[in-house]
Amino acid sequence: MRIPTTLKHKPVIVSENYEQVDGRYAEHTDAKGLSLGLAQWNDRGKVEISAKVWRYTGEKWSRQSEELPLHRVLDLAILVARSMQHFREESYRYENLYDPEQPVIDRIGLQGDAMTVEVCTDNEKINQDIKLFSQALSDDDELNGERLRTLSRILKELGY
Helix, strand or coil, X not given: CCCCCCCCCEEEEEECCHHHCCHHHCCCCCEEEEEEEECCCCCCCCCCEEEEEEEECCCCECCCCEEEXXXXXXXXXXXXXXXXXXXXXXXXXXXXXXXXXXXXXXXXXXXXXXXXXXXXXXXXCXXXXXXXXXXXXXXCHHHHHHHHHHHHHHHHHCCC
């Protein structure tokens, strides 16, 4: 499906076959494409790149299509990777897969401060939910691993 170019987000780089590779939702998803382009919130003289997931309801482009600044996409990737690392290397040490006395998993330095990665202890069902989360990570290990290996290879090729 062709991504529209007449809306406020202006696609530059696209993946128009995303419904075929959308993880466990492949072939059964409303996420029809991904794009990197000029953000819809750009002001005159200020240009930002954004990433967008294009959703199509079968009749029209959905208002639930998401657009994120590129740095937030990367921050989410950092959050995902560090969370996976916690569940793979650290969580087994704790009865509830985290230390309730020290729910902060990591502080990752970014822009002179740090992004805190922590277990959400405000969630009243965290002990149940964290076990479900851990199981879902485990169940999707092959699916996510393929994407992480691909990302790792490309980052190495870029010199990172």
